[in-house]
Amino acid sequence: MSAGQDVVIIGVGMHRFGRTEGVTGREMAVGATHAALADAGIAWPDVQFAYGGSYASGDADALVSDLGMTGLPFVNVRNGCGTGGSALTAARQAIASGAHDLGVVVGFDKHPRGAFNEDPTNLGLGEWYGSTGLMVTTQFFAMKIQRYMVEHDISPRTLARVATKAFRNGALNPMAWRRTPLSEDEVLSAAMVNPPLTQYMFCSPGEGAVALVVASAERARRLGADTVQLKAVELRSRQFGSFEVYSPWISPDRADGPTVQASRAVFAAAGIGPEEVQVAQVQDTESGAEIMHLAETGLCRHGEQERWYADGVTEISGRLPVNTDGGVLANGEPIGATGLRQVHEVVQQLRGRAGARQVPGHPTVGFTHVYGAPGISACTVLTR
Amino acid sequence: MRDVALSTDGTLWAFTVQHFEPKPPFRAQGEFEPYGVGYVDLGPVIVETRLTVADTSLLRIGQPMTLTLVPAYREEQSTVFTYAFAPRAGATK
Numbered sequence: 001m002s003a004g005q006d007v008v009i010i011g012v013g014m015h016r017f018g019r020t021e022g023v024t025g026r027e028m029a030v031g032a033t034h035a036a037l038a039d040a041g042i043a044w045p046d047v048q049f050a051y052g053g054s055y056a057s058g059d060a061d062a063l064v065s066d067l068g069m070t071g072l073p074f075v076n077v078r079n080g081c082g083t084g085g086s087a088l089t090a091a092r093q094a095i096a097s098g099a100h101d102l103g104v105v106v107g108f109d110k111h112p113r114g115a116f117n118e119d120p121t122n123l124g125l126g127e128w129y130g131s132t133g134l135m136v137t138t139q140f141f142a143m144k145i146q147r148y149m150v151e152h153d154i155s156p157r158t159l160a161r162v163a164t165k166a167f168r169n170g171a172l173n174p175m176a177w178r179r180t181p182l183s184e185d186e187v188l189s190a191a192m193v194n195p196p197l198t199q200y201m202f203c204s205p206g207e208g209a210v211a212l213v214v215a216s217a218e219r220a221r222r223l224g225a226d227t228v229q230l231k232a233v234e235l236r237s238r239q240f241g242s243f244e245v246y247s248p249w250i251s252p253d254r255a256d257g258p259t260v261q262a263s264r265a266v267f268a269a270a271g272i273g274p275e276e277v278q279v280a281q282v283q284d285t286e287s288g289a290e291i292m293h294l295a296e297t298g299l300c301r302h303g304e305q306e307r308w309y310a311d312g313v314t315e316i317s318g319r320l321p322v323n324t325d326g327g328v329l330a331n332g333e334p335i336g337a338t339g340l341r342q343v344h345e346v347v348q349q350l351r352g353r354a355g356a357r358q359v360p361g362h363p364t365v366g367f368t369h370v371y372g373a374p375g376i377s378a379c380t381v382l383t384r
Numbered sequence: 385m386r387d388v389a390l391s392t393d394g395t396l397w398a399f400t401v402q403h404f405e406p407k408p409p410f411r412a413q414g415e416f417e418p419y420g421v422g423y424v425d426l427g428p429v430i431v432e433t434r435l436t437v438a439d440t441s442l443l444r445i446g447q448p449m450t451l452t453l454v455p456a457y458r459e460e461q462s463t464v465f466t467y468a469f470a471p472r473a474g475a476t477k
Contacts, residue, residue, distance in 0.1 A: 117407035130409030132456045132466040133402060134432055139421050143398035150445060194400045194421075195440045250397075250423060250430040 007095045009382070010225035011040025011213035012344045015108075017206055017331040018177025025057025025110035025334075028209035030066045033106050036211035040225060042102070044068040047213075049094055051087040052106040053077035054336040060106060081283070082235070083107055084210070084339025085370045085378020089235040091214050101216040108209035109334030116205055120246075123374050129248055137373060138202060138286070140245045142194035145288025149196065152303035154291060156196060160187040161309040162287035163200050163329055169316065170330025172356040177206055178330040201287040206332020210340035212347075228347045228366075228382050232269035235378040236261040244375025258377035259283075263297035263369060270381035274298035277381075278363035279349045280320060281342035283371040284327040294322065297369050297379065321359045324349060339370035343380060350384040390431075392451035393472060394424040399435060399443050411457035424449050424469045436470035448472040 013035025015028035029052070037044060044067050052060025053076060061074035079086040084107040091105045116137055120130040129135050148154060164184055170176035182200060190198040220227045238244045241255035267274055280299060284290035291309075295302045299320060308314060314322035325331065325345040328338060346366035348354045366382040399422030405412060420435030420443070434454055437443055449469040456466040 114407055115404065117409065119409060127409070128466065131411045132434065133406055133410045133419060134421060134434070135409060136402060136406050136421075139400055139402060142400040143421075143423065146400065147398050147445070192401075192403055194402060196400075248432050250432075252425070252428065252430060 005096050005098060005101070006217035007092045007230045008215055008217050008220045008227040009212055009230055009343070009347055010215050010220050010223065010227055011036040011038070011042070012347050013037070013039055013211045014175055014341065014344055015209040016175045017208035017334065017341070019207055025054055025108045025207065025209065026063065026066070028110065028207065029054070029057070029060070029063055029106050029108035029211070032108065032209035033063070033067055033104060033211040036104065036213050040213035041223065042213065045070055046102060047072060047104050048100040049103040050074040050106065051077055051090045051103070053079070053083035053087050054108050055080070055083070057108055057110050057336070063106070079372065079376055080374070081285070081333065081335045081338055081372025082370050082376040082378050083336045084341070084343070085233070085380070086235055088212070088230070088339065088343065088380065089233045089378055092230055092233045095214060095216050101219040103214050104211055105214060105340060106209065106211040107336040107338070107340040109336040110207040111205035111334060114205070118373070123246060125246065125248065134248065135246065137245050138194045138197070140247070141286045141289055142197050144243065145286070145292065146196055148288065148292050154303070154306050156188060157184060158291065158306050158309045159196065159201055159287040160184040162284065162290045163187045165315060166284065166323060166326050166329035169324055169357060170326030173325045173330070176326045176330045177332045178326065197286050197288065203285055203328040203333045206334050208331065208334040208337045208341065210337045210344050212340060212343060226351060228350050228384050231272065231381040231383045232266045233378065233380045234262045234265035234269060236265065236376065238375030242375060245373040257296065258375055259293055259296040259369060259371055262377040262379045266379040266381050267298065272365060272381055274367070276365050277320065277367040279324060279346055279359050279366045280322050281327065281346055281368040282322060283369055284323055284329050285333065285371070287329070289371070290323065290327065293369055293371065297367070299367070316357060316359055324354065324357045324359060335372065339368070339378060342368040342370060343382065346382050350382060388428060390426045390429065394426040394449055394469070396443060396445055396447040396449050397423040397425045397430050398445065399440065401438050401440060413455065413457045422469065434466060434468040436468055442471070
């Protein structure tokens with residue numbers, strides 16, 4: 001095997017998102033992996049390496065007890081909401097380098113009810129930050145979108161439109177959690193969580209698992225597999241001066257965040273421009289995040305979102321369908337799995353296997369963007 | 385590393401209200417009351433802070449703010465305070 005191999009995805013599998021009583025995160029991961037292996041037409045003993053991650057459901061590498069103890073190298077990944085993207089980055093490098101030609105990437109989680117909480121000392125922050133009530137992710141998203149709305153003339157109704165789209169798409173997705181459409185007024189008049197964001201504009205921590213089978217193009221050819229090309233993956237952490245989750249202070253001279261850096265890098269690596277993207281997943285931790293991330297990734301210009309959501313540009317039937325499976329808003333946020341759910345959905349869209357959610361016109365270029373604390377982002381470009 | 389003395393006055397850069405009681409490590413103080421959270425621009429740095437106001441209709445970006453203390457939680461027989469910013473009294477709106 002030589003270096004510089006093209007990397008393709010030959011199988012995807014998923015356990016439904018949302019609350020499933022009596023099934024552990026591990027069991028979801030095993031189910032998703034089996035589904036991905038079956039989709040790829042291979043068996044676990046064929047798998048040469050794996051990368052996997054979970055925040056709350058244990059060590060991914062311990063899954064070999066259920067999948068098969070073949071002795072393969074299985075690396076645990078832990079990058080918050082970016083875990084899936086990080087795992088896929090590492091897997092891609094393993095194949096592109098020529099070290100391996102067939103591997104699995106798995107992400108899974110089963111979070112308890114209620115908001116995320118984190119020990120500030122895990123992130124190198126003082127204990128006081130948590131005990132005095134500033135270690136809350138929703139505060140960051142609320143304040144970031146507050147300023148964005150003022151700077152770029154985005155209305156609250158646009159925040160509501162992101163949510164209604166999410167639940168409308170979720171209704172078409174049998175694997176989603178929130179599958180009941182809501183009206184814009186129901187979203188706007190719901191209980192305020194962190195102004196300007198109401199309850200229905202926020203995702204909830206949730207449950208789910210996704211697995212992908214990745215291969216070199218050459219191995220995929222020998223297997224006769226149905227492939228989607230993982231054209232590029234780029235992962236970035238925050239630079240000094242960027243405004244990210246859990247920031248006790250901000251520099252007056254601000255730098256571009258990891259979303260801007262990762263997306264710019266992935267389009268350059270893929271040799272594709274954002275204007276060529278035909279189906280996208282952008283991190284919609286809350287409504288505002290989808291809006292801001294559309295511009296930060298270069299998919300639209302800052303401020304354009306107001307017109308886009310009024311005109312339905314990001315609907316399944318629109319010019320740039322975004323979060324066609326309902327995104328994080330409708331699927332919930334099992335942080336180990338989200339980055340891979342995004343890829344799973346775009347792969348199915350490019351294969352024409354998205355069922356009732358299928359984007360018409362045979363899309364051939366897809367994009368995913370995941371973002372997480374304390375300021376990391378991973379983006380992919382997928383082509384068919 | 386060196387210490388830099390910051391002004392006790394700044395302008396409100398962004399704000400929100402915490403409407404639900406956070407899980408631990410937040411240390412509650414009896415019955416939960418929503419509290420304001422914001423960022424205040426002090427010039428060389430913009431600091432995240434509690435606010436003395438929990439009503440967004442009383443706050444605006446660019447509002448003059450001044451440093452104060454608010455009770456955070458009780459520890460044994462005493463109250464632990466944390467820093468916060470309050471709308472600056474007498475400042476023109």
